[in-house]
Structures are given as C-alpha cells and as structure tokens.
Amino acid sequence: MKTQIEYAREHIITPAMQDVAGQEGCRPEAVRDKVLAGRLVIPIGSRRRQRLVGIGQGLRTKVNASIGTSSDIADVDLEIAKAKMAESEGADTLMELSTGGDLDLVRRSVIEVTRLPVGTVPLYQAFAEAARRYRNPNKLDSEYLFEVIERQLQDGVSFMAIHCGINRFSIERLRKQGFRYGGLVSKGGTFMVSWMEYTNRENPLYEQFDRVCALLKRYDAVLSLGNGIRAGAIHDSHDRAQVAEMVINCELAELGREMGCQTMVEGPGHVPLDEIAGNIMLEKAMSGGSPYYVLGPLPADSGAGYDHLTAAIGAANSARYGADLICYITPAEHLALPGIDDVREGVRATRLAARIGDIAKYPQRRDAEKRVAMARRDGAWDEHLKSLLFPDAAAAIRASRMPGDEKTCTMCGDFCAMKRGMTLFAGDLSSAKQRHPDEAAQRAADDRLPER
Incomplete structure (x- = not known):
C-alpha cells in the first residue's frame, strides 16, 4: 500500500485527508500539502477500522492516553476498562504500553475494544520476552526486535514509539557529563542503553533505520521517534545527552519522510516552564516542522500525587508554543500503575490544558469561550x-x-x-x-x- 506521503506526492487527496479536513474545518488541499511537507501525520495502519485523527500544524492539539500492564499488575480486563474510559473521556489516541502478562493478548484485546488509533513501544515487548526467555534482557536477539515491530503492525497498531535516536555518541554524552540528577526514566531507552553496553554494539534501530521505515511504510503507520534519553528531572533539562538524541531524532524524522514514511518526534520529559518554548522551537527548526509529541512535560519534580496538574501546566504551555500531540499524565505518575479513575482525571486535565494552549495558539478559535x-x-x-x-x-x-x-x-x-x-x-x-x-x-x- 502507498503511504499518505506517497499519495500526496502524486497530488492525491485521500479519504483520510478529506476526513481530517472535515473535522478541523480546513481545506483538504491544505491537509494534503502539510502531509507532503511532513508537518502533519495521520496514523492509519491497515488492519482495522479506526477513527482518523490528524496531528500537526494548524490542527487542534491532540491528547494521548497511555495504558498498560506492569510486572506487578497484569489484568487484561483492567486495561480494557482503562481503554474504554480514555475513549469515552475524549482522548484522541491511545498507547498500549504493557510489560507484564501475555503481551499479545493484552494488546489485541485493547485494539478490539477501541476505535482510537493505538500506538505501542515495541522495545517493551522485545525486552520483556527476552527477560522471560533468557533471564537477562541484554541477551535479546536484535532480529527479534524487527519481528515484534511487524507483529504489532499486523495487529492493527497505527503508530509506534521506536527508540532510533539512541546511539553510542549519545551514551558517551551521559558519561562525560557525569550522568544525571534524575537518572534515566524511559523504560525502553534504558533497556536499549543497557543492551548496547552489554553487547558493545550500536543500536540496531539506528543502524537499520531504513528497515524500520520500510516496515512502518508497509502499513502506513506513523513512526514516532522515541525520546529514550529524555530528562527525568528539571535539573537535567537540555543536558548534552538529551540534546544529542533530539538532534538525531530530528534528523531521522527528515530522513524517514524522504523515504515516504510518516514521522513525528517525541520529547521532552521534565522541563522548567521557561524552557518549554525554546524546546519546541528547536524541535520544529531541526526537524523541518515535524509534528511534536510531548511527554508531559512536567515543569516541576515535587508534585507527585498531583502530577496530572503539574503536567497540565506544562502541556498548556507546550500547546501554546506549537506542540501537536500531548501525552497525558495521571495522578498516579511516579507512584503506581494508573487505575480507571486516574485515566479519567489524566485525560480531563490534559484536554483542558490542550484547550487552554489552543486558545492562545489560535486566537480566531475563541468563540466557544x-x-x-x-x-x-x-x-x-x-x-x-x-x-x-x-x-x-x-x-x-x-x-x-x-x-x-x-x-x-x-x-x-x-x-x-x-x-x-x-x-x-x-x-x-x-x-x-x-x-x-x-x-x-x-x-x-x-x-x-x-x-x-
């Protein structure tokens, strides 16, 4: 199948582009042209009927809800209930991030009960299964990574956070700067760094980036360039390791786009309020305007128990300065696996933050207020x-x-x-x-x- 970018290169307005234009009240030609330029993505995938969502320049800021099991709590019915709650509360996309239990069963069960575009982090499954099989996740066969990516795409996953931007250079920055105040906080990123140190090899997702893009192109899924070395404390914000990965991810976003793969960039984690605008400016400038999927961001480290509010403050500022998709944070962040009520509160706080940001970003859209x-x-x-x-x-x-x-x-x-x-x-x-x-x-x- 052709991707949305490849259709746009042929000046074709696809049904997906028409749908997004109708939702957003803009011209289909404008959607097509922004897809072509890589400033707008439409997570599709090819194996399921789902709601279409546009993410990018000139569109309403979207909200993602993340769910998933852990090694301590692996309840499929709970994750199904959380998925339903996220959709009923108005989330635009859903990430299924399980690391415990039967990972294929959880993912397929969640996909079955929601019409939202579903995203995953394939590294989670690959390392979780390697840990079970070998009692050491560092013994993961790199070829298995690509098998997991394709298996998840076949199940109907519409976008994937794939940690392609971690390489030997970015790890060296961590060492030379004396590591960090807040450590490493990305599960997938940390396990990939561990694998690279254990095997003394380069990240296969970075080395074989063209193979990653080819897989996602086959299903017209969006490649979300994962933020595996994001800051987990405001005192680490924009340190050399984070910026090194950001530069690489922005470059890869452009390369993937040239290959015809829809791409967006992830970031930034914990960032003080005064650095949010600069962070988004850097991402847009270095990536050629690729959609920016922000995780939080959290502008303080001391709000645990109310981190959905901490993140909402950061999210409102992010939306105002140009972020395109915001991952919610729940009250359970940093403390426990979220429950159903946590999902509801996280979605609501983030939707409100996105609305506040959009009121500032699009003054012409204030009539509802x-x-x-x-x-x-x-x-x-x-x-x-x-x-x-x-x-x-x-x-x-x-x-x-x-x-x-x-x-x-x-x-x-x-x-x-x-x-x-x-x-x-x-x-x-x-x-x-x-x-x-x-x-x-x-x-x-x-x-x-x-x-x-």
Missing part, C-alpha cells in the same frame, strides 16, 4: 453547562448546592455580580455582545464534535 461567558453572564444555566468541556462534572457540583434563586449560584447568592450587572447595563448591550440561545446551543454542540 465567548459563548460560555455570555451564558454565565445571563444566568442561562442549561446553555452554560452544555457549552462546557466537562458538563457532567459542573452539573453535579451545581446540583449538590442549588441556590434559592436559580439564576444565581450559592457562591454569591443575593450578592450575584452577574445578575446585578445585567440590571444595570442590559439596555447598553451591543448586538455583538447579545446572546442568541438557539445558535449558541448548536454551535456549542458543533464545537465539541472534534474533541471526541
């Missing part, structure tokens, strides 16, 4: 609640503490500033500042469609 504000001003509570990002949560809070005057709320009661303000200035409202309930309700509903 204006309609919320006018409904609140007018005490039009039904309309106001329907226009919110999380109407169920807001309605439950209001219902639990209803006021005597239903036009107000129990925060202010008789001292409602909104109600008094309208009695003073209702006659002065310009036509632009007047609420049109029927139109507002319809447009609010339309606004929510792309979010799902």
